[in-house]
Amino acid sequence: MLKSKASQTSIEQRNTTRMRVLDHIRSRDSVSRIDIASALQTSPATVTSATADLISAGLIKEVPGDPPLKSSKRGRPRVLLQLDGGSYLVAGLKVARHAMSVILVDFQGTPLASYNHPLADAQMTPEVFVRTIRDALQEASAQIGKTLEDLSGVSIGIAGLVDAENNFVHWSSSLTERNIDFGQILPKEIPCPAFIENDANLVAKAEQHFGYGKGLKNFLVVTIEHGVGLGIVLDGQLYRGERGCGAEFGHAKVQLDGALCQCGQRGCLEAYVGDYALIREMTVVDQNQNPRTVADIYDKARSGDVMAASVLGRAGQMFGLGISNLINLFDPECIILSGGQKGLEHLYSDEVMTRIRSGVVNVDTPLPEIKVHHWGDQMWAKGAAAYAIEQVSILKVKDIPAHAS
Ligand SMILES: [Zn+2]
Known part of the structure; x- marks a missing residue:
């Protein structure tokens, strides 16, 4: 059955609220519901509903806060929220001239494995390019006893003209052909969602999250x-x-x-x-x-x-x-x-x-x-991993069933 325009809008609004709450929790180590409501200038009921959805999707978890002071009227210990680091495994990959650098991180961005996959040729056909990505991801996953199937998402940083929204590469010095629709090719070899992005944009993301751009x-x-x-x-x-x-x-x-x-x-x-x-x-x-x-x-x-x-x-x-x-x-x-x-x-x-x-x-x-x-290239890959976490978050938030809240 087709959803009415009004219900579509309300789903979009709910997802926007969930993402705002998730982004706020990500920007803190841990934070209480009441502090989220105050920071985002929204009602506690809205935050309670959004956090329940995010917990059900495995994106965040509750952790105990400091015990209440004896003088406090509140008897219950504070409950804080933080990202659920163990929930999803994601990969960042940077394509350089002589190697593909891979980093695997948990959902909080903690590095779990890294691997440099040497490249025989600086320029590849799109098919060889995607197969090499698969091989590099497999090697990195094997280091921690995982397989490709355990990955929830991978982001790939490549030099050149990239339409990230559509996984489309107009031109790259790493490819032998122009105008490649990776949205069609990547799923043939990579079982999880894959996001391709201009490598300098990923460095900007890394600087924003972990570097001088913070x-x-x-x-x-x-x-x-x-x-x-x-x-x-x-x-x-x-x-x-x-x-x-x-x-x-x-x-x-x-x-x-x-x-x-x-x-x-x-x-x-x-x-x-x-x-x-x-x-x-x-x-x-x-x-x-x-x-x-x-x-x-x-x-x-x-x-x-x-x-x-x-x-x-x-x-x-x-x-x-x-x-x-x-x-x-x-x-x-x-x-x-x-x-x-x-x-x-x-x-x-x-x-x-x-x-x-x-x-x-x-x-x-x-x-x-x-x-x-x-x-080094591992830091570029770290930027790619940060982008993968963002994109996986968006997909998981969209997947939360409408009746969850
Ligand atoms: Zn030029």
Whole structure:
């Protein structure tokens, strides 16, 4: 039987309330019903109903609070609510050039297992890509005596243009094909709900949950590794754009008809700043130079190699230009430069800061804070796991039967 519009609206309202209550409990270690009602400015009866539903779905549990003071009129000990960590096992997975990093966490985000799955090829067909994800998840699950069937959800972070809402990847440097509907392909190999998302957005999520973005309303995360990514958090929410391609900072043009980018266009920022661009540039200027990593270029520059210093210097200048544009566009509280590679010094030097300052149009207030955060692929995967917990929560809340409250 079709539900009436009015009852549909009331179901949506009830789910929104449940999610607000769940998010509030997640943001605290443990909290009482009365404190939730007061924080969310809603009635105790509404909170009691929502928490009963969340307990029945296994998302939260009751725990004893401190015993009441002798002087207190209340005789009963306080009951607090917290996330039920053991209820669901979720996975976060980050696809890098040489490996897929997996982290398994409980529902409170506590890491239970981690695994790095080496990749034979940096670019894969969608079918090989999904099979490799399955293998990596199996290996990680086996570490704690679990199987794929024990997972309640997995989130996959990938570089490129991703429509996260529809599990659709328009383009990624990890894939041999464009416009792949992973909503169709992932269920063939992965038995649990899977959510694919732009990797820089997942780093922004990780920064918001566990890093420098905690407590900030408006901040940007610039990721620098093989390419250059951007995560935008505005008013506490991740901004994805209308088609999921709203933060392609790496493909912002910094040079008319400039260097060839891996996206196929010319003059993109990452064609000057990304790992591959620096290594390519070194090889172009001197055939005898054969750096394999950015760390090699650093070592050369440090030992007085003028060419290496000049390649890093140009990258810094282009980067400074890009960052000043971001400040002009967003006026953020903070910009977090996040990367796993050794050394971001050339992107954080005094020369780059001068370049940023000279490109920022508001000269009357100090620059937003610019922080550098080094973290490895496991931290990217942790951001993916945080996203998986969020998405599994939404699915479980939707699954609560209508008669539960
Ligand atoms: Zn590009």
